Amino acid sequence: MQNIIEVNQLKKSFGKHHVLNDLSFTIEKGSVVGILGSNGAGKTTLLQTLIGLHLADSGNIKLLGETVPDLSSQTKQKIGYVSQESELLSWMSVQQLIDYTQSFYPQWNSSLVDFLLNDWQLDRRSKVHKLSTGQQQKLAIIMAIAPEPDLLILDEPVASLDPTTRRKFIKTLLELNTNEQQTVLFSTHITSDLERVAAKVLLIKDGQCYFYGEIDDLKERIVKLHITSSQPLPHELAIPGTLNITLTQNQATVTVEDIREINLEELSKRLTANIRLELLSLDDIFVELHL
Numbered sequence: 151m152q153n154i155i156e157v158n159q160l161k162k163s164f165g166k167h168h169v170l171n172d173l174s175f176t177i178e179k180g181s182v183v184g185i186l187g188s189n190g191a192g193k194t195t196l197l198q199t200l201i202g203l204h205l206a207d208s209g210n211i212k213l214l215g216e217t218v219p220d221l222s223s224q225t226k227q228k229i230g231y232v233s234q235e236s237e238l239l240s241w242m243s244v245q246q247l248i249d250y251t252q253s254f255y256p257q258w259n260s261s262l263v264d265f266l267l268n269d270w271q272l273d274r275r276s277k278v279h280k281l282s283t284g285q286q287q288k289l290a291i292i293m294a295i296a297p298e299p300d301l302l303i304l305d306e307p308v309a310s311l312d313p314t315t316r317r318k319f320i321k322t323l324l325e326l327n328t329n330e331q332q333t334v335l336f337s338t339h340i341t342s343d344l345e346r347v348a349a350k351v352l353l354i355k356d357g358q359c360y361f362y363g364e365i366d367d368l369k370e371r372i373v374k375l376h377i378t379s380s381q382p383l384p385h386e387l388a389i390p391g392t393l394n395i396t397l398t399q400n401q402a403t404v405t406v407e408d409i410r411e412i413n414l415e416e417l418s419k420r421l422t423a424n425i426r427l428e429l430l431s432l433d434d435i436f437v438e439l440h441l
């Protein structure tokens with residue numbers, strides 16, 4: 151499988167503030183990946199560094215096999231990017247902006263543009279500066295998708311979209327990806343969207359890649375154990391990879407980092423307790439990890 155994004159030991163600081171600290175991950179062709187992390191975790195910084203808007207302090211980035219920031223113009227044409235705040239040429243009309251943007255690309259899916267303008271109810275004659283924030287975001291997304299880029303990078307693309315449009319946008323993203331030719335990397339805080347669309351998740355914590363992989367895989371690792379014993383439990387349960395614990399006399403709730411590291415039968419015997427395992431939602435995992 152071809153790697154579309156390769157990030158190796160990436161470091162990026164602003165002054166003394168280390169935002170990205172030895173961040174490494176690889177994204178294969180055809181993946182749809184959601185980046186999750188708390189406010190200020192470095193999602194925007196990462197995306198902007200990927201496309202060369204920030205220079206990395208150290209480390210290596212390769213997009214579509216070429217090293218950032220020295221991407222060829224052919225490769226740049228294969229990358230679509232939508233920033234958190236759309237920076238559109240606001241004095242143009244929607245149609246003028248579309249025509250202008252189209253002139254930069256050898257490939258342009260006009261029928262997709264027509265469909266989305268209609269579906270997302272954007273008037274071609276409207277001046278861009280008269281559009282609401284959400285409408286501008288829709289337009290920015292349409293223009294990023296229209297050239298059918300091999301790699302689509304979106305910084306919180308759905309933040310200003312209403313729930314109906316969010317669903318439609320996500321459906322469009324999935325349809326674009328049906329033949330797994332396109333790779334999509336997007337940041338978001340809306341974990342329900344992520345679960346709906348992204349097969350994979352990249353969790354950023356303390357400037358590093360805490361987890362990169364299938365959402366289902368993450369959910370199979372980080373779980374909550376409900377422990378009940380007929381006798382008082384020890385103060386120190388000594389369960390490896392404990393993230394959070396609440397302990398009363400003979401009951402405990404323990405969230406563990408990787409259930410595969412724990413022999414439940416052995417633990418149950420050691421504590422003379424019943425153990426029930428609870429799978430968590432992505433939202434719960436986010437909270438349990440103190441992201």
Ligand SMILES: Nc1ncnc2c1ncn2[C@@H]1O[C@H](COP(=O)(O)OP(=O)(O)OP(=O)(O)O)[C@@H](O)[C@H]1O
Nearest residue numbers: 164165167169187188189190191192193194195196
């Ligand atoms: N140009 C800059 N100069 C100085 N500090 C910056 C700059 N850009 C970002 N930062 C800092 O880097 C940290 C990471 O910011 P970033 O915008 O990447 O986070 P984020 O994960 O996208 O956050 P959010 O979820 O709130 O959008 C923050 O502490 C921010 O203040």
